[in-house]
Amino acid sequence: MKRLITSEGKRMRKAVGPGKGLWRTLSACALAVAMTVGGTARAELVIDHIDAEGFANEKSPNFKKIVFYLDLFDDQSRFLSGLEKSADGAVKVFIDDKEVEGKLTVQTFKDANQALAVGVLVAAHNAYAEYDPASGMPNILELSKNGFEAFLKNLSNQNFVAVWYYNEDGLSRVYSWSNRPEEAGTTLQQLVKPPTEKQSGKAPALYANIQKVMESIKEFETTLPRRRILLLLSDGKDAIADKAAAVEKRINAIAEIAKDTKAKVYAIGFTIDVPEPLVNLTTLASKTSGVYRRLSEEKAGDIATEIESIAKELQNQYVVTFEPKEWRGAEAPVNIRLEVTAPNGTPMQRTWPEPVKTGKYSGPIWEWLQWVVYGVGGLLGIGLIWLLIKTIAKGRKNRPVAVEEEAGPVGPYKGKLTALTGVYAGKEFYLTEDVTTIGSIAGNTIVLQEQGVSKRHAGIKIEEMRFELADFGSTNGTHVNGAKVTKQFLRDGDEVRIGECRMKFSLK
Numbered sequence: 001m002k003r004l005i006t007s008e009g010k011r012m013r014k015a016v017g018p019g020k021g022l023w024r025t026l027s028a029c030a031l032a033v034a035m036t037v038g039g040t041a042r043a044e045l046v047i048d049h050i051d052a053e054g055f056a057n058e059k060s061p062n063f064k065k066i067v068f069y070l071d072l073f074d075d076q077s078r079f080l081s082g083l084e085k086s087a088d089g090a091v092k093v094f095i096d097d098k099e100v101e102g103k104l105t106v107q108t109f110k111d112a113n114q115a116l117a118v119g120v121l122v123a124a125h126n127a128y129a130e131y132d133p134a135s136g137m138p139n140i141l142e143l144s145k146n147g148f149e150a151f152l153k154n155l156s157n158q159n160f161v162a163v164w165y166y167n168e169d170g171l172s173r174v175y176s177w178s179n180r181p182e183e184a185g186t187t188l189q190q191l192v193k194p195p196t197e198k199q200s201g202k203a204p205a206l207y208a209n210i211q212k213v214m215e216s217i218k219e220f221e222t223t224l225p226r227r228r229i230l231l232l233l234s235d236g237k238d239a240i241a242d243k244a245a246a247v248e249k250r251i252n253a254i255a256e257i258a259k260d261t262k263a264k265v266y267a268i269g270f271t272i273d274v275p276e277p278l279v280n281l282t283t284l285a286s287k288t289s290g291v292y293r294r295l296s297e298e299k300a301g302d303i304a305t306e307i308e309s310i311a312k313e314l315q316n317q318y319v320v321t322f323e324p325k326e327w328r329g330a331e332a333p334v335n336i337r338l339e340v341t342a343p344n345g346t347p348m349q350r351t352w353p354e355p356v357k358t359g360k361y362s363g364p365i366w367e368w369l370q371w372v373v374y375g376v377g378g379l380l381g382i383g384l385i386w387l388l389i390k391t392i393a394k395g396r397k398n399r400p401v402a403v404e405e406e407a408g409p410v411g412p413y414k415g416k417l418t419a420l421t422g423v424y425a426g427k428e429f430y431l432t433e434d435v436t437t438i439g440s441i442a443g444n445t446i447v448l449q450e451q452g453v454s455k456r457h458a459g460i461k462i463e464e465m466r467f468e469l470a471d472f473g474s475t476n477g478t479h480v481n482g483a484k485v486t487k488q489f490l491r492d493g494d495e496v497r498i499g500e501c502r503m504k505f506s507l508k
Contacts, residue, residue, distance in 0.1 A: 045348035046071040056359030070318040079313040082343035094337040102324040110315040115225040121232040122165040129194030147307030152185035154311035167195040171209040206238040207250040214257040228263035236277030255287040264290035329360035417503040452476040452499030
């Protein structure tokens, strides 16, 4: 016997033959295997990304540092929180199979001011939209809309979001990529609609629609944060669900786009009908290195809270900054393995699948000689400057002093910072180089001898007219519109505070 849901939402029972019963049994077994073995529903450590590009570059904020982005899941595919509170030794780094000692700093994604991009796909087809109170089943579409709205409103404004919904009429975009998640949640609640008319027996083009959403992520990937997620709740039903080869082909196409864009699928499976189509959702999540979770029919009332909880999980990804004590990098790429003791005591390990390029920076002898050269050169420089000042003062004795106006930029500029307060109030600093450094000492592109400004405080990287501000580990931090940031893309009119100097950023 198997349960079917009529177009009016009432339950009925229909006998099936031995062949169909066998198929359902095998499919259920396959689903269980996929959830516990082939999918992500198992205890594991996931290394999402390794950033070692600035390890040997003294001008980089990550000089002498390797940054790891990690996820920890228990055997129910639930996020394991609390690693940032674990004792020393919870994370160990192995390079070419040798443990490397060093300082480890563990933060959550949110605390490290990291941004993410989330595409939301809402199912509004008849199977979810048709609601009959007499059935005893909650209104699935309304629950999922409430859950996605709450999910979006739990994200901060440094995150980028976009929203689509699908039904038997096709795919509709209700909110384009923007860093206003709360507004996206309100818009979703207003615009997500069921199909224009009942189309019983017709399944929507689920996987074709997912592919279109992934293609949108690819289209905008240069403007989106590095970490990209597609979040959806679905029953897995598709117009081609009975054609296994066609479904496999479509999922493989989606996986290829995910590989190019580094986007992952987070899928929540829920059905009020036969469970066989859910197997394809587990395959999709697995092939995109994403996450699959199954909600049983008895848990229908938890749909909204289940969706909302994922916002916290995504912002609680771990950012582990590793500063080796003696290891100074390598000319050739190295193999990196992490061993982590999870907050629940479970030991985990993971090897990054490809060698990592770090480069090698100079040893302590060269650093000592470098400081000697700097010291001698500084003393000579001070002496020469003093002689130059005496000569100029003697030559200009009894001559009136002329005050020169600030000159404009030499050559074209791409943006500028205008000081609003302090001794530099009114002065304009033009951004003409691909990388502009800001600090209190000579050698920086912009020198600010203001209170609270570190020697090498921050920098602005310009790439394809996108201005990325990065703090270089300054003592007093870097702020954008009042919020302390580690990295932040600037927009026209943003207020930047470096130490006690407030500046307005403007595009050309």
